Amino acid sequence: MSWENNVRKVEPYVAGEQPKQKDIIKLNTNECPYPPAPGVAKKAKEMMCESLRLYPDMNAEKLVNALAEYYKVKPAQIFVGVGSDDVLAMAFMTFFNGKEPILFPDITYSFYDVWAELHRIPYKVCPLDEEFKIRKEDYFVPNGGIVIPNPNAPTGVFESVEVMEEIIRANRDVVVIIDEAYVDFGGESVLPLIDKYDNLLVVQTFSKSRAMAGIRIGFAIGNEKLISYLQDVKFSFNSYTMNLPTIEMGTEAVTDDTYFKEITGKIIATRERVKDEMANLGFSFTDSKANFLFATHERVPAQEIFQALKENGIYVRYWNKPRINNRLRITIGTDEQMDKMLAFLKNYLKERN
Amino acid sequence: MSWENNVRKVEPYVAGEQPKQKDIIKLNTNECPYPPAPGVAKKAKEMMCESLRLYPDMNAEKLVNALAEYYKVKPAQIFVGVGSDDVLAMAFMTFFNGKEPILFPDITYSFYDVWAELHRIPYKVCPLDEEFKIRKEDYFVPNGGIVIPNPNAPTGVFESVEVMEEIIRANRDVVVIIDEAYVDFGGESVLPLIDKYDNLLVVQTFSKSRAMAGIRIGFAIGNEKLISYLQDVKFSFNSYTMNLPTIEMGTEAVTDDTYFKEITGKIIATRERVKDEMANLGFSFTDSKANFLFATHERVPAQEIFQALKENGIYVRYWNKPRINNRLRITIGTDEQMDKMLAFLKNYLKERN
Numbered sequence: 001m002s003w004e005n006n007v008r009k010v011e012p013y014v015a016g017e018q019p020k021q022k023d024i025i026k027l028n029t030n031e032c033p034y035p036p037a038p039g040v041a042k043k044a045k046e047m048m049c050e051s052l053r054l055y056p057d058m059n060a061e062k063l064v065n066a067l068a069e070y071y072k073v074k075p076a077q078i079f080v081g082v083g084s085d086d087v088l089a090m091a092f093m094t095f096f097n098g099k100e101p102i103l104f105p106d107i108t109y110s111f112y113d114v115w116a117e118l119h120r121i122p123y124k125v126c127p128l129d130e131e132f133k134i135r136k137e138d139y140f141v142p143n144g145g146i147v148i149p150n151p152n153a154p155t156g157v158f159e160s161v162e163v164m165e166e167i168i169r170a171n172r173d174v175v176v177i178i179d180e181a182y183v184d185f186g187g188e189s190v191l192p193l194i195d196k197y198d199n200l201l202v203v204q205t206f207s208k209s210r211a212m213a214g215i216r217i218g219f220a221i222g223n224e225k226l227i228s229y230l231q232d233v234k235f236s237f238n239s240y241t242m243n244l245p246t247i248e249m250g251t252e253a254v255t256d257d258t259y260f261k262e263i264t265g266k267i268i269a270t271r272e273r274v275k276d277e278m279a280n281l282g283f284s285f286t287d288s289k290a291n292f293l294f295a296t297h298e299r300v301p302a303q304e305i306f307q308a309l310k311e312n313g314i315y316v317r318y319w320n321k322p323r324i325n326n327r328l329r330i331t332i333g334t335d336e337q338m339d340k341m342l343a344f345l346k347n348y349l350k351e352r353n
Numbered sequence: 354m355s356w357e358n359n360v361r362k363v364e365p366y367v368a369g370e371q372p373k374q375k376d377i378i379k380l381n382t383n384e385c386p387y388p389p390a391p392g393v394a395k396k397a398k399e400m401m402c403e404s405l406r407l408y409p410d411m412n413a414e415k416l417v418n419a420l421a422e423y424y425k426v427k428p429a430q431i432f433v434g435v436g437s438d439d440v441l442a443m444a445f446m447t448f449f450n451g452k453e454p455i456l457f458p459d460i461t462y463s464f465y466d467v468w469a470e471l472h473r474i475p476y477k478v479c480p481l482d483e484e485f486k487i488r489k490e491d492y493f494v495p496n497g498g499i500v501i502p503n504p505n506a507p508t509g510v511f512e513s514v515e516v517m518e519e520i521i522r523a524n525r526d527v528v529v530i531i532d533e534a535y536v537d538f539g540g541e542s543v544l545p546l547i548d549k550y551d552n553l554l555v556v557q558t559f560s561k562s563r564a565m566a567g568i569r570i571g572f573a574i575g576n577e578k579l580i581s582y583l584q585d586v587k588f589s590f591n592s593y594t595m596n597l598p599t600i601e602m603g604t605e606a607v608t609d610d611t612y613f614k615e616i617t618g619k620i621i622a623t624r625e626r627v628k629d630e631m632a633n634l635g636f637s638f639t640d641s642k643a644n645f646l647f648a649t650h651e652r653v654p655a656q657e658i659f660q661a662l663k664e665n666g667i668y669v670r671y672w673n674k675p676r677i678n679n680r681l682r683i684t685i686g687t688d689e690q691m692d693k694m695l696a697f698l699k700n701y702l703k704e705r706n
Contacts, residue, residue, distance in 0.1 A: 003528045003552045007447060008582075010586060012584070012588030015592045018410065029408055031408060044398075044402050044598075049388065049393050052393065053384055055382055055566040058371065082591060082593075086590075095359060095360060096359065114589050118586065173355055173358075207408070211405070212405050213409075214408060229362070236471040237442045238438040239366060240566075243599060245602075
């Protein structure tokens with residue numbers, strides 16, 4: 001008998017590579033190419049470090065209130081956490097305790113099955129169709145809960161709010177989590193449905209559209225009862241998750257809507273332009289509503305292009321997994337970064353002829 | 354059938370009151386009365402907020418390396434988290450999965466039973482003796498793991514490293530967590546034992562002796578295998594827990610040992626002086642080796658003193674719980690704060706005669 005017998009053994013999630021060189025073009029982890037709102041840097045400079053000796057506000061009221069005002073909901077309808085991963089991990093733990101399997105797409109954020117394994121939650125994956133679209137009927141069966149990202153990752157495919165509503169309506173006896181990490185790049189949020197469906201939890205993040213992956217803020221919005229259960233589990237795990245710099249800088253980011261619209265607009269414009277130019281080089285795509293493209297080439301295998309890009313200091317994401325092993329997920333960077341990538345691809349594909 | 358059937362229902366931990374008024378003397382949550390090391394504020398000013406658009410280093414290498422150097426262990430022996438609560442919550446989840454109950458003292462940090470309930474871990478409390486000391490024999494029985502704070506809270510009582518070693522040695526088949534949140538105020542760490550016992554996990558925090566409760570850093574040190582299991586669970590829960598400001602400012606705090614020794618020394622000196630002065634007013638104490646006193650008065654009930662202090666803007670902690678309901682836990686503040694409290698108590702106890 002050894003202490004190892006009592007260990008919860010798990011296969012952890014593998015995040016995208018975070019190379020240490022500074023001079024690369026980093027298009028592999030869906031970060032924002034623009035800095036956070038200007039007020040964030042100002043807030044950092046003004047921060048009273050003496051206050052760090054005290055515990056932060058465990059309810060992160062300032063941040064929660066700013067989000068409540070922005071999304072026009074009550075503060076009691078908002079839950080904040082250390083990135084949307086923290087929010088989702090807590091939500092899985094709180095809501096997915098039934099005997100039936102939870103459901104999510106086969107091609108999706110690869111943390112869902114990791115959380116299910118961690119919390120010993122039975123799960124069943126629902127295959128997307130050939131165009132990487134959800135088949136809504138798959139979710140009209142007995143289940144212990146549902147999690148769907150919309151837009152989906154790594155496909156970028158957005159499903160209409162109407163289809164989402166059908167799924168939510170058909171599953172009133174379980175919690176349905178819609179993971180909207182990428183919703184600000186041309187998708188449409190299911191947020192207006194939260195007052196109608198008490199089983200709907202909407203999760204979003206500051207890591208993509210608010211350019212703050214480095215600060216770790218995610219949040220969930222839902223009816224008050226749902227949020228209150230989530231808070232109970234959170235306060236049974238760790239009372240003080242949001243530190244002082246996070247609360248201060250996060251609040252600043254939420255309140256600058258002009259900047260938010262400006263950078264998300266720029267990313268969408270760059271995405272569409274790059275798509276056109278890559279199409280001319282023989283690439284095809286899903287109709288991504290996210291801050292990345294999910295691309296395949298008519299002739300050259302994705303893995304080869306991935307390697308060639310990497311050797312030239314351009315990092316994109318590739319998975320050697322069934323159904324997506326001929327696809328590249330390319331984060332939308334600045335126009336300058338994308339032009340460098342396009343120039344490389346043009347040349348590479350010509351030589352590779 | 355409702356989604357509420359699948360909810361994990363729990364009674365969350367209740368943290369000490371965090372009053373919003375600014376003009377109070379706050380001696381109720383064991384924060385440090387001195388600011389963090391001067392380098393921390395400098396680092397905040399210099400921080401490159403542009404970098405916040407990128408994910409932080411998920412291994413928090415800079416911080417981990419600084420800790421490894423300070424505590425003279427390998428980086429692979431260190432685990433960092435969002436406060437020691439995060440570290441402990443993860444450790445409970447990772448190591449306490451047996452059928453036997455885990456053991457901890459009856460009077461102790463009131464989060465232990467909350468984590469056990471959250472993770473559905475069976476537990477058994479071991480009563481401290483009349484002097485609030487651990488009875489080591491209680492831990493020489495079959496169990497699923499052990500967690501002991503040393504010094505203990507809210508008693509402040511420190512148990513010798515020899516006794517701790519006996520308990521660790523007698524329990525080689527389970528993980529023993531020694532929670533050393535308060536060890537820097539005159540106690541002695543079991544850290545030198547980690548190479549001898551692969552079942553020992555030592556947990557410490559930046560919230561007390563490093564004056565950074567507001568930044569949320571806790572850490573665990575143990576043998577590499579133990580830490581690696583803990584990392585697997587952490588990376589199955591949330592990859593990026595430590596944000597950029599935390600890594601930067603935390604590293605700065607660890608490297609200023611002179612300041613660290615200065616403030617912990619001051620707190621110890623204030624504690625001993627205040628103890629003498631309070632003894633003259635009719636108080637008696639445990640021999641606290643923490644940054645707080647655990648006081649009882651010969652004549653006036655603790656709850657009354659607690660109320661009187663509070664009405665006069667001096668917040669200390671009181672629990673209306675068996676065995677400790679005639680005790681006050683008083684955090685050591687600055688000399689000036691403590692003098693104000695002493696002046697009030699002197700006057701109050703005279704009038705209350």
